[in-house]
Amino acid sequence: MRCRADVSPVSGNYNESVAALIALKIHEGSQFYISSSPALKGFEQILGNHPRLRESIRLAQIAAKSDAPVLILGETGTGKELFAKAIHEASGRKGPFVAVNCGALPRELIGSELFGYVGGAFTGARPEGKPGKFEQAQGGTLFLDEIGDMPLDIQVYLLRVLEEKKVVRIGGHKEIPLDVRIIAATNSDLTKLVREKKFREDLYFRLRVLTIHLCPLRERKSDIPLLFQYFIHKFSQKLGKNITNIDPSIWPLLENYDWPGNIRELRNVAEWAVNIAEDNTISISHLPSYLSGSQTLRENGNSFSSTSLVELEKQEIIRLLEHYGGNITKVSKALGIARNTLYRKLYKYGLKTR
Numbered sequence: 001m002r003c004r005a006d007v008s009p010v011s012g013n014y015n016e017s018v019a020a021l022i023a024l025k026i027h028e029g030s031q032f033y034i035s036s037s038p039a040l041k042g043f044e045q046i047l048g049n050h051p052r053l054r055e056s057i058r059l060a061q062i063a064a065k066s067d068a069p070v071l072i073l074g075e076t077g078t079g080k081e082l083f084a085k086a087i088h089e090a091s092g093r094k095g096p097f098v099a100v101n102c103g104a105l106p107r108e109l110i111g112s113e114l115f116g117y118v119g120g121a122f123t124g125a126r127p128e129g130k131p132g133k134f135e136q137a138q139g140g141t142l143f144l145d146e147i148g149d150m151p152l153d154i155q156v157y158l159l160r161v162l163e164e165k166k167v168v169r170i171g172g173h174k175e176i177p178l179d180v181r182i183i184a185a186t187n188s189d190l191t192k193l194v195r196e197k198k199f200r201e202d203l204y205f206r207l208r209v210l211t212i213h214l215c216p217l218r219e220r221k222s223d224i225p226l227l228f229q230y231f232i233h234k235f236s237q238k239l240g241k242n243i244t245n246i247d248p249s250i251w252p253l254l255e256n257y258d259w260p261g262n263i264r265e266l267r268n269v270a271e272w273a274v275n276i277a278e279d280n281t282i283s284i285s286h287l288p289s290y291l292s293g294s295q296t297l298r299e300n301g302n303s304f305s306s307t308s309l310v311e312l313e314k315q316e317i318i319r320l321l322e323h324y325g326g327n328i329t330k331v332s333k334a335l336g337i338a339r340n341t342l343y344r345k346l347y348k349y350g351l352k353t354r
């Protein structure tokens with residue numbers, strides 16, 4: 001908000017400064033506006049003022065002063081890798097930050113990716129061998145994302161590496177000493193997986209020396225305006241646009257939605273809004289239509305991240321074409337784009353209209 005600030009010191013019993021009173025007077029006709037900011041690093045990138053978020057940041061800052069393993073728990077899209085990077089940057093470790101998504105690697109490759117292999121260890125292996133992620137992270141931090149998806153046989157090997165601080169490449173015999181900080185993360189309930197014998201209990205206790213819980217966005221909705229403005233500014237710069245204002249009527253829609261995809265979904269919505277906006281203001285017409293109904297996207301009780309930006313745009317165009325009976329002028333006005341731009345998008349998506 002555009003406002004005037006008057007600052008007055010507050011003195012104690014002995015005339016010492018104990019506080020300051022800041023009075024803010026809002027200018028008439030003020031709107032939210034986007035202000036440029038320098039590139040943020042480390043914990044400065046984690047935006048928000050909600051008490052639960054600030055407590056998570058406090059614990060992460062404590063963890064950064066230690067070399068003990070860290071376990072970050074939170075739903076998809078809550079910023080687990082962002083926290084891991086911030087801990088690494090604040091730790092002062094000189095080596096690199098290496099991230100591995102354990103759920104994205106094929107089962108037959110995860111061992112060689114993590115621990116490396118010697119030449120000829122298996123069919124298709126490089127003759128010279130290959131260092132694994134542990135060796136690549138030497139002197140730095142290895143981030144094991146979606147640790148709950150790691151196969152049980154690999155968990156045994158991982159536990160031995162963590163305890164001995166040495167790694168042996170697959171097919172080899174030479175022990176390679178390690179100086180690697182481990183940060184693991186998951187959106188799964190590891191205690192449930194342990195009970196179901198799908199995750200080793202000894203590895204679970206080895207990883208959870210320092211545990212950080214990240215709350216979902218629906219439980220800290222007071223941070224939505226700050227995050228949304230940041231993303232709008234970021235994508236405005238990326239796309240070379242001059243978006244400086246956000247219509248205040250947007251905030252109730254954003255705050256009434258449950259955000260099953262969390263911050264990642266909010267980021268996607270902001271990117272989509274910047275893509276279709278053609279002036280300097282983001283308004284309700286630039287938001288995906290599903291936000292108007294404030295309906296949560298859920299499937300079988302499990303949350304999932306938002307649809308891709310391209311699919312969201314296509315769905316919105318189809319909905320408006322049906323609503324306005326194919327009237328191009330009305331559809332383009334509702335989308336906040338020019339008629340020629342709409343025609344290009346119709347061609348792009350293979351949509352036909354009268």
